[in-house]
Amino acid sequence: MIDTTFSRVDMGSVAEEVLREELPDYRVVRYTVPGIKDLPGAARRLIDMGCDGIITLGWVGASQVDKYSYIAMSVGLVMLSVLTGKVIVDVTVHEDESQDPRELKEIAINRARAHAENLVKLLTGGLDALRPWAGQGVRQGRPSVGPL
Ligand code: RDL
Ligand code: RDL
Ligand code: RDL
Helix, strand or coil, rough: CCCEECCCCCCCHHHHHHHHHCCCCCCCCCECCCCCHHHHHHHHHHHHHHEEEEEEEEEEECCCCHHHHHHHHHHHHHHHHHCCCCCCCEEEEEECCCHHHHHHHHHHHHHHCCCCCCCEHHHHHHHHHCCCCCCCCCCCCCCCCCCC
């Protein structure tokens, strides 16, 4: 798992608790980097150390320059996943998802927890791990929107 010092919520500790609880037979490695553009390289280093799966926890500021950083991060993580074949779950919170700091914190905590649980399922449940929720409009951070 990789988190950042840029983030305004300690999402890493939320994810770490889930992973340690639900993956007792795994070694959980936590690596903290300055910001989101450092995540793809850090993920590569953890994969090279032998990690089976990666969860990143990133926070995107509200300005246009921050969104450019987000695109760079996102492309980097997707490419890394494609090229290595490893499961990479990307938790991102955008600072402009809510104007209310309390709600934003709640989104961050809920999203980190929900995606940590997704990583557990993807690592341990095989290709069918998420099948029960297929097409169900599942969201992370805010309530799910449900199927049409
Ligand atoms: O490698 C050092 C930094 O360049 C790197 O940590 C960047 O990700 C830092 N950073 C920005 O430069 C920026 O413009 C971040 C953001 N925006 C951002 O929105 N969120 C970050 N980092 O985590
Ligand atoms: O790795 C975990 C998530 O980052 C990943 O599943 C994303 O594809 C989830 N996601 C977003 O983060 C987003 O901002 C999705 C959308 N938008 C979207 O529009 N459709 C998706 N996922 O299927
Ligand atoms: O329409 C409101 C939100 O659904 C929309 O802004 C989403 O894209 C929010 N979102 C992200 O911005 C993101 O980076 C989500 C994720 N990641 C995610 O992983 N899961 C979500 N939303 O449900």
